[in-house]
Amino acid sequence: MGRISTVSRRRLVQTAALGAVTAAVPLRYGRSQARPSLKLGVLLPRTGILASQGTQCVRGYELAVAIAAEQGVTLEIMLADTESNVDTARARAERLVGEGAQMLSGAFDSGQTLAIAQVAEQRSIPFVINIAAAPQITDQGFKYVFRNFPKAGALITNGLTLMKDLFAATNTTPRTAVLMHSNDTFGLAQKQAIDALFPRLSMPFTFADSISYDPRARDLSVEVSKARAARPDLMVVVTRANDAILIVREMVRQRFDVMGLVSPGSPGMYDSQFVSTLGRFAEFAISNVPWVNPNTALAKQVAAAFAQRYPQENYDGNLFNMAFSLQAALVGVDAVRRAGSTAGPALAEALRATRIENHMMIGGPITFDATGQNDAIPSAAIQVREGRQRVILPAAAADAQPVFPVPGWTQRG
Amino acid sequence: MIAARAMGGALLLAGLAAPWLASEYVLSVLIVSLWFAYVGQAWNIMMGFAGQLSLGHAMYVGLGAYAAAGLFVFTGIGPWLGAPLAVIVAVIAGAGIGWLGFRFQVKGVYFALLTIAFAEFTRILFDHITVLGGSGGLFLPVGQRSGVDLINLRGGPVMFYYVIFVMTVAITALSWALLRTRLGYQWQAIREDAEAAEAVGVPVFRTKLLAVMLSAGLTALGGVFFAFYYNTLFPEQIFAKSRSIEMILAPIIGGMGTVLGPLVGALLLTPLGELTMAVIAGLGVTNAGVRQVVFGVLLILVLWFLPQGVWPWLTQRWAKGRRQ
Numbered sequence: 001m002g003r004i005s006t007v008s009r010r011r012l013v014q015t016a017a018l019g020a021v022t023a024a025v026p027l028r029y030g031r032s033q034a035r036p037s038l039k040l041g042v043l044l045p046r047t048g049i050l051a052s053q054g055t056q057c058v059r060g061y062e063l064a065v066a067i068a069a070e071q072g073v074t075l076e077i078m079l080a081d082t083e084s085n086v087d088t089a090r091a092r093a094e095r096l097v098g099e100g101a102q103m104l105s106g107a108f109d110s111g112q113t114l115a116i117a118q119v120a121e122q123r124s125i126p127f128v129i130n131i132a133a134a135p136q137i138t139d140q141g142f143k144y145v146f147r148n149f150p151k152a153g154a155l156i157t158n159g160l161t162l163m164k165d166l167f168a169a170t171n172t173t174p175r176t177a178v179l180m181h182s183n184d185t186f187g188l189a190q191k192q193a194i195d196a197l198f199p200r201l202s203m204p205f206t207f208a209d210s211i212s213y214d215p216r217a218r219d220l221s222v223e224v225s226k227a228r229a230a231r232p233d234l235m236v237v238v239t240r241a242n243d244a245i246l247i248v249r250e251m252v253r254q255r256f257d258v259m260g261l262v263s264p265g266s267p268g269m270y271d272s273q274f275v276s277t278l279g280r281f282a283e284f285a286i287s288n289v290p291w292v293n294p295n296t297a298l299a300k301q302v303a304a305a306f307a308q309r310y311p312q313e314n315y316d317g318n319l320f321n322m323a324f325s326l327q328a329a330l331v332g333v334d335a336v337r338r339a340g341s342t343a344g345p346a347l348a349e350a351l352r353a354t355r356i357e358n359h360m361m362i363g364g365p366i367t368f369d370a371t372g373q374n375d376a377i378p379s380a381a382i383q384v385r386e387g388r389q390r391v392i393l394p395a396a397a398a399d400a401q402p403v404f405p406v407p408g409w410t411q412r413g
Numbered sequence: 414m415i416a417a418r419a420m421g422g423a424l425l426l427a428g429l430a431a432p433w434l435a436s437e438y439v440l441s442v443l444i445v446s447l448w449f450a451y452v453g454q455a456w457n458i459m460m461g462f463a464g465q466l467s468l469g470h471a472m473y474v475g476l477g478a479y480a481a482a483g484l485f486v487f488t489g490i491g492p493w494l495g496a497p498l499a500v501i502v503a504v505i506a507g508a509g510i511g512w513l514g515f516r517f518q519v520k521g522v523y524f525a526l527l528t529i530a531f532a533e534f535t536r537i538l539f540d541h542i543t544v545l546g547g548s549g550g551l552f553l554p555v556g557q558r559s560g561v562d563l564i565n566l567r568g569g570p571v572m573f574y575y576v577i578f579v580m581t582v583a584i585t586a587l588s589w590a591l592l593r594t595r596l597g598y599q600w601q602a603i604r605e606d607a608e609a610a611e612a613v614g615v616p617v618f619r620t621k622l623l624a625v626m627l628s629a630g631l632t633a634l635g636g637v638f639f640a641f642y643y644n645t646l647f648p649e650q651i652f653a654k655s656r657s658i659e660m661i662l663a664p665i666i667g668g669m670g671t672v673l674g675p676l677v678g679a680l681l682l683t684p685l686g687e688l689t690m691a692v693i694a695g696l697g698v699t700n701a702g703v704r705q706v707v708f709g710v711l712l713i714l715v716l717w718f719l720p721q722g723v724w725p726w727l728t729q730r731w732a733k734g735r736r737q
């Protein structure tokens with residue numbers, strides 16, 4: 001028979017205590033050494049009418065992974081395609097949350113963004129918006145929705161104010177202008193915002209005419225002729241890339257010279273397609289949009305990383321969508337570092353206390369107000385110079401002097 | 414008949430139990446599936462029963478959505494009172510299109526073109542109605558989702574699921590009943606041969622008009638649900654041609670002119686799309702658009718091998734099995 005060992009109660013307590021201590025030490029040690037991580041569910045239109053912009057946004061999130069690693073956070077991007085569709089956006093958000101996403105980000109388009117915001121709110125998962133301008137998104141009283149992008153009204157206000165700054169900086173004041181805008185969702189929304197804000201901002205010029213057009217048109221000669229007939233000093237345009245090209249081509253053909261071609265907050269003229277297609281005729285076009293401060297360390301780092309990872313892609317053409325997406329990811333990374341947890345309420349609490357001084361955009365620190373909105377995102381005036389987008393205003397971030405009035409079409413090399 | 418009853422009963426039971434069994438993601442897919450089933454049934458009345466092709470049914474979704482949402486946003490009147498307004502607006506629009514088409518003998522693809530034209534015209538019109546947000550969109554205030562406010566349709570996914578479930582069951586029952594009425598037989602007679610139907614005394618103009626008006630009104634109710642579920646309306650999205658096409662896929666795949674066809678089609682299509690995506694993701698393919706390509710090929714295969722639709726094929730198989 002084998003010997004039966006007996007264990008006294010004191011011995012048992014001692015052994016248990018020792019075991020607990022030895023078990024707890026590595027646990028505590030492990031916890032203090034554990035690298036914070038974040039599963040970020042990214043919802044973007046990668047197919048459908050917004051696919052091009054969505055793809056540019058994806059590059060921002062992809063670049064954020066390496067930067068997050070340098071900041072000590074393992075960032076895992078979980079990509080989902082919203083197919084440029086509100087219905088799909090909502091279902092995909094539910095899917096990502098079901099698959100373990102700890103935070104959501106996206107979605108470039110206001111309708112899709114609001115659909116995702118409802119899922120985020122219901123599931124108590126923070127949602128950091130990269131790009132979406134409809135004010136209603138952060139005016140709903142959501143607790144888990146944060147937007148590091150200006151509202152539509154602020155975009156136009158900043159754009160128009162920068163025009164006045166441009167006139168002051170160059171001692172040149174146009175008296176009349178023509179507004180040409182696409183008649184799609186974006187173009188009409190900007191037109192409405194201009195109509196509402198223009199009288200309040202005491203602009204030095206008046207609009208001699210306002211001309212809308214179909215952004216899918218293949219010929220804008222009639223519209224440009226109409227604008228020319230008004231003999232404006234300035235052309236204010238709300239465009240996408242293709243229609244911006246058509247407008248400039250027609251202006252060149254009709255020898256229609258103005259003091260400048262300025263966008264108060266639309267894409268199109270900072271698009272790589274605009275610059276590569278028009279060459280010297282793209283020169284001096286001005287866009288007043290939120291932009292990267294090229295003098296920041298992060299902007300330089302991102303530019304280098306972009307060139308390495310996407311050597312075939314045009315940096316300037318991607319910059320707007322990419323930068324706001326990258327910032328959204330880094331806002332999440334910053335929150336997870338401070339929260340010490342990936343639980344939704346803790347992350348949301350950390351996001352509310354966000355204050356990021358070192359970022360890549362022009363403007364002050366990234367913070368969110370009680371509604372989750374960052375209301376302190378200024379615009380910059382950028383001008384095409386030698387095929388690059390150069391910041392001309394505000395002066396603190398400028399890497400080129402403004403040229404205004406611009407040389408006539410026949411005076412360009 | 415037995416197949417239909419068995420299938421109907423099984424679907425009803427599964428549908429009632431779904432919120433307890435399904436994850437929130439699956440529930441959201443089911444809500445979308447049932448919405449397509451509902452609007453597919455509404456379209457089926459016009460095309461499947463009466464043989465009048467509409468490729469602009471998104472117009473009625475949009476009109477219903479904007480009518481109820483506008484009333485809610487500007488007056489606080491909830492969707493149950495907004496719904497009758499939505500139906501009236503859509504019925505008037507449908508009656509106008511139907512009258513124009515049938516009065517001037519616009520038939521077949523030309524009638525379909527007329528419906529597309531009106532949908533496009535309405536989209537552009539709503540782009541310029543600034544009081545409803547214009548192209549910038551109309552946003553409904555989003556309430557707290559923890560509670561259930563059935564009066565104002567503010568609540569979580571389970572509430573919306575049961576609402577669309579009841580709507581789908583109701584329209585399926587209505588379709589079943591309609592097919593057995595005098596009007597239903599008249600529609601089917603017109604669908605098969607309008608001239609012959611007229612020769613035996615069927616009032617073709619009025620009967621076709623009734624199909625358009627009923628289909629438009631029911632589709633508008635789908636629009637009301639859409640508005641309160643998604644809480645955003647953009648003319649470019651709600652009136653889009655692509656939405657009109659999406660809406661008719663379920664009845665075409667499931668089986669046009671049958672009662673359960675649109676339901677079967679919708680319950681196959683949306684989950685199939687999600688399943689395709691999951692399989693592609695599981696294979697490590699992250700390229701955007703692959704899902705749509707695979708999904709498109711699957712649809713072509715279904716149409717190729719089952720030209721009458723899935724439900725007629727299923728019933729034939731069932732009948733054959735019973736005979737054997």
